[in-house]
Amino acid sequence: MIDPYGRYISYLRVSVTDRCDFRCQYCMSENMTFLPKKDVLSLEELELVTAAFIRKGVRKIRITGGEPLVRKDIMTLFRNLGLYLKSGELSELTLTTNGSQLEKYAGDLHSAGVRRINVSLDTLDPDRFREITRWGDFARVMRGIDAAQAAGLHVKINTVALKGFNEGELGDIVRWAGERGMDVSFIETMPLGAIDALRSDQYLPLSKVKADLAKDWTLTPSAYRTGGPSDYFDVAETGGRVGFITPLTHNFCESCNRVRLTCTGMLYMCLGQEDNADLRAALRRDPSLAALDAAIVEAIGRKPKGHDFVIDRQHDDRPAVSRHMNVTGG
Template identity: 65%
Template sequence: MSIIKPLAPSAGKPALIDPFQRAITYLRVSVTDRCDFRCTYCMAEDMEFLPKRDLLTLEELDRLSTAFIERGVRRLRLTGGEPLVRRNVMSLIRSLSRHLRSGQLDELTLTTNGSQLQRFAGELADCGVRRINVSLDTLDPDKFAHITRRGELPAVLAGIDAALAAGLKIKLNAVALKNFNEGELPFMLRWAHERGMDMTVIETMPLGEIDEDRTDRYLPLTLVRKRLEERFTLVDIPYKTGGPARYVEVAETGGRLGFITPMTHNFCESCNRVRITCTGTLFMCLGQEDAADLRAAMRGSEGDEALHRAIDEAIGRKPKGHDFVIDRATKRPAVSRHMSVTGG
């Protein structure tokens, strides 16, 4: 597959190309590690979140994101935790939207659990956000309360309705979990497509210590697809959103279904993504521990020369791929940090 080089920025800074000649055009930025849910597969019930003083300010998040946009990043996704619980986060989104107006950024979007959408959907649309991902693993209120530990399904569904009414395109993200939602996925698929929403199913990933054994929940998407094909006609299509999902069209509904398979079939060969945590740590790969401290480089001087040098050095270490394993023998996560720290 040929790599499309990112557009040269007006500042004339070189594009970000990793050692395997992959252009880095997609940046995910976590604005907070905090979340108003405690999903069982994502974090422990009694999570200890970072002290607020350790987080980048909103101004620093803007500066850091802008530095990557100057180097050819075309898609920017805000994540968490839950990004919409960060205080004054809409001021950051409004500021970043200037890059949409200038044409340097193709897309500004976010991943959310939906709990705050009823409040913010209209403002997101006004800022130029055109589509969002909503994480939703079940449409059963009791199961939803169980897996999120504190979430309320009606509030999320009201948020989805508000987002659709505001003109936002929505993709549902559902983690496939054995003995939890595997029998519900066909219904969720129909429900999403009836509302004009795409859906993506995701394999659970071994990130961070949690309160359960992930091997009890792990459900390979090869099996999920096989079961879905007993009910639906799935046709592979070349559709891409910039992320790792591989898509099919569901003939019976006319909608799209994506599969994200970090365990059974990794998607590293075309990886164009890097992630920044809410503390300014750059992870070149979700499934590796190697990282770079961009906060120190940024706070070390008023200009961005040191920051760009640190970015270059880090991209030069981007690995070819990850090494995820879910291991019943050790019961240890492949990566010690929680997803809420890195950003989804």
């Protein structure tokens, strides 16, 4: 699949649920209303839609949420998608998680063919962790990371850089991740959905983070790429890598190879745009899958050039799009 700007679409992010067992302050409000079951694709439907993308040349699938591992029977989907790895039709099946369920599922994930996962973790301080996640158990996440590494999964840490919250410990996260053989990516907070705080109070540009880290760490541009938006640097002192995901200070749209499928079957061609395609309707009205295939082709044909995220008080802290990140998928 080639979009209007000549970009080969080879990467699909699939949100399997909007539900999460955390309530991270930059992601969602504490009192969220989640989708009714009838609006959510079944696991069988999610597999059918994902398989359609694989037939059209998608080589990498990332399962997201919400928190994907809270979805009932989710390992069935991982096992079935893992068959496409065995056949060679799929190059990678991976996962973004908050780590809360990894202690239970790490071994099953590896057995299904997952080899690399991202764990979202914004602080190493248990009290701060509880504050930012509202409901999270730091010790449980640490046990989950231990279990993932013991199972043979390569773990990358995703950390949202937040002004006034964790900016003083980002160097500690680099050191900790390096000591454990894990890479870390820092992410700018994104204006997705209304939350219980002002995003301009949270926003920390990664240009500043990189400059601050460079005072203590030797960072050199890395040739390492995952197909995602991270711009990686090798860290001489740890032997690991640190990535920077900068949707605001320097967007990564020119090389975007990704589309996102929500758990309701809506396909978003761009994280920062509202335009979407209703693949659920196409799937449910035509068992032959012809309508689904046609809807995918039509949607890719209108993938936009990029997003225009802005966070400042002049824009009244309005979200760029109304939907929360847990709806689109992390």
